[in-house]
Amino acid sequence: MKSNKLNQIILNIFMISLSVFCLIPIWLLFSASLTDDSEIIRNGYSFLPKDISISAYSYLFDGSLGIMNAYGITILVTIIGTVTGLALTAMLAYPLSRFEMPFKNTLAFFIFFTMLFNGGLVPTYLIYTNIFEIKNSLWALIVPSLLMNGYFIILMRTFFATSIPRPLIESAQIDGAKEWKIFYSMIIPLSTPVFGTIGLFYTLLYWNDWNNGLIYITDSHYYSLQNLLNRILQDIQFLQSSTQMGNKGDELVANLPLGSMRMAIACIGIVPLLIAFPFFQRFFVKGLTIGSVKG
Amino acid sequence: MRKNALKTVLFAIMALTLVITAACNNGKSGNSDTTSNESGETSSDLKPVNLVVAFPMVTDQKDMELVQNEISKITKEKINATVKLVPIGFGAYSQQKTLMLSSNEQVDLMISGLGTHSQDVAKGLYVELDDLLEKKGKGIKDAFETTIGSDILNAVKIKGKTYGIPVIRNMAQDISILMRKDLVEKYKIDASKIKTLDDLDPIFKIIKENEPNITPIAKSSNSILTVLNGINGELLGDGTGLSNKDPGLKVVNWFETEENAYLLNTVRRWYQAGYIDKDSATSTETGFHLMKAGKAFSYPNLIDPWFNEDSSTGRETVVVHLKSAPIATSSINSFMWSMAKNTVNQERAMMLLELMYTDKDVVNLLNYGIEGKHYVKVSDDIIDFPEGVNASNSSYFPAQVWMFGNSLLSYHLKGEDPEVHVKAAAATKNALKSKVLGFNFDSEPVRTEIAAVTNVMNQYQVALETGMIDPATKVPDFNKQLKAAGMDKIIAEKQKQLDAWAVSNK
Amino acid sequence: MKNEVAYKSQADHSKMKWTAKLALELRKAKRYRALVFMALPGLLYLLINNYLPMFGVVVAFKNYNFTKGILGSEWIGFENFKYLFATKDAYIITRNTILYNFLFIALTTSAGIGTAIILNEIRKRFLTKMYQTFILLPHLISMVIVAYLVLAFLDVEKGFLNNTLLPMLGIDPISWYSETKYWPWILTLVSLWKGIGNSCIIYFAAIIGIDNEYYEAARIDGANRWRQIWNITIPSIMPYVSIMTLLAIGRIFYSDFGLFYQVPLNSGLLSSVTNTIDTYVFRALMTMGDIGMSSAAGLYQSFVGFILVVVSNAIVSRKNKDNALY
Structure with a gap:
């Protein structure tokens, strides 16, 4: 038992150093977001800024950008997207994990194929705007290319196939339970770790997505947080590097706090997710209790 | 229990989504209803129409919709059309242009150019405008005639046809060096004696020796030479150019010329003497920002010929004019207005465009918003922000005057030179014009080569033009790679098209 | 039945x-x-x-x-594909793309598995949660921002390394953005920093999902922790490793554009070690924006990935059907 305690210490030291490795740049990010811009240009980024300035944050939150509205859109889209995405994914992944599923391999290939080949931006856009007319609507932020991801389906299928004991399903079948019932009352509760993981991935995906907004949204009322922020980043980048714009570009970005704002943008994108993390970790805990106590 | 809860949540969310979307759609259709209802009131015999105008804009203007409604009031009365303004971020603009025009979304007028005009025209994005200009856009032609000259309008023709109307703005610019005024005075530098780049060395030396924290010269956009290249020749894109020494029209590989070698050697000399920042090639801060932060003494830029001092960076600078940059096709067609192939009504779109070039109220609504709300008049042509409002907190201040139609119709912000429009018109009309003004290269036949050459240029050009690498050894490598990538084919194609253009233009 | x-x-x-x-x-x-x-x-x-x-x-x-x-x-036939093979860069970009991807797949997978196993061994639940959160954070930051963070470390004059760390060790400042030899390491480190949390969380979920009876049986047989990990944990997550790797192989001709374009600040001098298929295509089409040519690149990348996956899946599925994609 003694060596066990030692083990724990070594393991913890390892994890702490890994965490530090991951956190140091984030700390830099945060402190840079609080540094004045001319200070950044003069002395570079530093871990402990001399003069703390919140000008980047006050610029972002002064109301003219509509950040609060964008937060609202992002949260709504993330919740709807994650829940429906998770439901659809599980409903497709579960049958594929069962050998009774007809055309199982063909369908798995059908899914895998979508992960490699796509029609490209223009055809996808044509279908979504001409047939489904989702441009400038909330659907645009939820449905295209995010709602279901082949990667998650295959991951989930693997989980169902490896972690759900086959005899459990068989005994339920003997008891005469319907497939839907087995799925709801047995598979879902048994699979909380994977629901937690995939749910987290969906959340990250929706939260961080700006590509759909870039493509399908031109009306600023529907800007999600990342859209709003990435638009600023993209514009700065374009204006500074475009030879077409010359000094006009410089003048246009002159009034934006540059270095610190980029960092502030990243920070305000991260914080809400930090708050949401514990929620997902509850799923893991449930998974643990079902797998009963270890070690 | 659990099952039911999950189901309820799912349904609730689905229902919520449906309601929200339904609401959004209702909102939309509601809008279009009102526009068609209003139409009956005007006595005009024109059918009412809603026109969509798309353009790049750097930040979203909160009151865009108010301005749009004000403009619609004017257009309703004059041409029985309402206007929908669609601002799009600069970074997303070209992608959004591609997407909107490959679907059948309504876009009537849009900003075109931005370096890809001839490709865009070749790909069929825009409507040919000549007939329309004749029939419904006489005012535009007149506006050019009376201000900066019709040759500007004619220069953007492709194969003899007009697909874009340049913005009416000052186009006469000088290749200049901006220097910090306080330091120029402190070290008693006589800026009027600077005639060539070589004259700059002793000045940079003084700065380097006395101001250790200040870089003598910083880059403009990508490199030190982005602007200065024009001193010795005219670049035609893709690494090709015309030498200033050559009186004829011989297309050359710009990186093989003596003129470019002189520039590269100068920059290299500056770099080795420490006049250029070591990280200049990769830095994201251009001279403008370094000047603003007090880190740079000077940077090259294109400046209006009548400007001798500039303070756009927030610091007083002295402008040293080195040479006037001839007006070239590429500077005219960087911002133009074109009619998208998706337009619902060509004639009316042209009429709206005419208003943007002739109607002072429309132009100023676009530029400065609504009088009394976004600006107040100081005198007839001079305006100021209302109290408590400034450029950064205004709910409508796009600061893109050089983009909306006829910029010479815009008001002057207090503090601006009130004569600036007159000067601009005269300077542009009388400016030195490029000898290939009006030539537009069609890159279609050499797409593969351009793709490859662009990649090679990316490897060398910026590093050379910021002095990072030695031109003596690297330029030969560079040219060898350019050749391998198909440079000769591009030059031959350009020469062929240019010769054909010269013949038809005689 | x-x-x-x-x-x-x-x-x-x-x-x-x-x-x-x-x-x-x-x-x-x-x-x-x-x-x-x-x-x-x-x-x-x-x-x-x-x-x-x-x-x-x-x-x-x-x-x-x-x-x-x-x-x-x-x-126009294969006209749109030509530019991909037009120069001797074609070899460099293909080599870079494939080598980096192999390296990233191997490192992220092994680091992810290792961390997941360690996390699972840690008994204080709240610590596990905390570590998990921390190592997932880098995943949330877009590459544009990462590029600025890397710059903060590597900037020639103001960077943390040249300014603070190297002088402390008595090393001369290094011009990071023009020296190719460091970049394979830098890019790998950044990729690992960003990817480890993601990979770890997948394997962690897989480990949690392992039926506890296996461990109990092993304990009764007197197997120690190491044996349990070796004989139970690793084999149990093999289907995940295999499938994740197969999926990654499918995208072997794709590279993370942000990592290879933004992080080296588009420095031309580094192009021999940072130019990949995606950055090449981006630069090539910058001035032209040709839809045909960009879809040609995508099709080429997908097609090669597809062939590779079909072949490797056939090999995997011959050994163990459960570990195969389809």
Whole structure:
């Protein structure tokens, strides 16, 4: 038992150093977001800024950008997207994990194929705007290319196939339970770790997505947080590097706090997710209790 | 229990989504209803129409919709059309242009150019405008005639046809060096004696020796030479150019010329003497920002010929004019207005465009918003922000005057030179014009080569033009790679098209 | 139940005629229609979102004209693909893309598994949660921002390394953005920093999902922790490792554009070690924005990945059907 305690210490030291490795740049990010811009240009980024300035944050939150509205859109889209995405994914992944599923391999290939080949931006856009007319609507932020991801389906299928004991399903079948019932009352509760993981991935995906907004949204009322922020980043980048714009570009970005704002943008994108993390970790805990106590 | 809860949540969310979307759609259709209802009131015999105008804009203007409604009031009365303004971020603009025009979304007028005009025209994005200009856009032609000259309008023709109307703005610019005024005075530098780049060395030396924290010269956009290249020749894109020494029209590989070698050697000399920042090639801060932060003494830029001092960076600078940059096709067609192939009504779109070039109220609504709300008049042509409002907190201040139609119709912000429009018109009309003004290269036949050459240029050009690498050894490598990538084919194609253009233009 | 057993044994019968197979599948479809219905919404979505737009790949073989549309534009054969192979860069970009991807796959996978196992061994639950959160944070930051963070470390004059760390060690400042030799390491480190949390969380979920009975049985047999990890944990997560790797192989010709373009600040001097297929395509089309040429690149990347996955999946599935993709 003694060596066990030692083990724990070594393991913890390892994890702490890994965490530090991951956190140091984030700390830099945060402190840079609080540094004045001319200070950044003069002395570079530093871990402990001399003069703390919140000008980047006050610029972002002064109301003219509509950040609060964008937060609202992002949260709504993330919740709807994650829940429906998770439901659809599980409903497709579960049958594929069962050998009774007809055309199982063909369908798995059908899914895998979508992960490699796509029609490209223009055809996808044509279908979504001409047939489904989702441009400038909330659907645009939820449905295209995010709602279901082949990667998650295959991951989930693997989980169902490896972690759900086959005899459990068989005994339920003997008891005469319907497939839907087995799925709801047995598979879902048994699979909380994977629901937690995939749910987290969906959340990250929706939260961080700006590509759909870039493509399908031109009306600023529907800007999600990342859209709003990435638009600023993209514009700065374009204006500074475009030879077409010359000094006009410089003048246009002159009034934006540059270095610190980029960092502030990243920070305000991260914080809400930090708050949401514990929620997902509850799923893991449930998974643990079902797998009963270890070690 | 659990099952039911999950189901309820799912349904609730689905229902919520449906309601929200339904609401959004209702909102939309509601809008279009009102526009068609209003139409009956005007006595005009024109059918009412809603026109969509798309353009790049750097930040979203909160009151865009108010301005749009004000403009619609004017257009309703004059041409029985309402206007929908669609601002799009600069970074997303070209992608959004591609997407909107490959679907059948309504876009009537849009900003075109931005370096890809001839490709865009070749790909069929825009409507040919000549007939329309004749029939419904006489005012535009007149506006050019009376201000900066019709040759500007004619220069953007492709194969003899007009697909874009340049913005009416000052186009006469000088290749200049901006220097910090306080330091120029402190070290008693006589800026009027600077005639060539070589004259700059002793000045940079003084700065380097006395101001250790200040870089003598910083880059403009990508490199030190982005602007200065024009001193010795005219670049035609893709690494090709015309030498200033050559009186004829011989297309050359710009990186093989003596003129470019002189520039590269100068920059290299500056770099080795420490006049250029070591990280200049990769830095994201251009001279403008370094000047603003007090880190740079000077940077090259294109400046209006009548400007001798500039303070756009927030610091007083002295402008040293080195040479006037001839007006070239590429500077005219960087911002133009074109009619998208998706337009619902060509004639009316042209009429709206005419208003943007002739109607002072429309132009100023676009530029400065609504009088009394976004600006107040100081005198007839001079305006100021209302109290408590400034450029950064205004709910409508796009600061893109050089983009909306006829910029010479815009008001002057207090503090601006009130004569600036007159000067601009005269300077542009009388400016030195490029000898290939009006030539537009069609890159279609050499797409593969351009793709490859662009990649090679990316490897060398910026590093050379910021002095990072030695031109003596690297330029030969560079040219060898350019050749391998198909440079000769591009030059031959350009020469062929240019010769054909010269013949038809005689 | 009898029927089911019959299906099972028949399904293993790979030498069956295809008509018989089809009939069997159809019978399954009838009997297990609940499963089919369950899968239907998802399949339908894929059909619309992924398969319907696929007619668009024809653009890669056309000279796209907006007025004529995708179907009306003229065919030009493989013209759009030519630029991908036009220079000697073709070799460099292919080499870079593949080598970096192999390295990243190997490192992220092994680091992810290792961290997941360690996390699972840590007994204080709240610490586990905390570590998990921390190592996932880098995943949330976009590459544009990462590029600035890297710059903060590597900036020639103001960077943390040249300014603070190297002087402390008595090393001369290094011009990071013009020296190619450091970049394979820098890019790998950044990729690992960003990817480890993601990879760890997948394997962690897999480990949690392992039936505890296996461990108990092992403990009764007197196996120590190391043995348990080696004999139970690792084999149990092998299907995940195998599938994740197969999926990654499918994207072996794709590279993280942000990592290779933004992080080295588009420095031309580094292009021999940072130019990948994606950055090449981006730069090539910057001035032209040609839809045909960009879809040609995508098609080429997908096609190579596809062939590789089909081959490796066949190999995997011969060894163990459970570890295969399909």
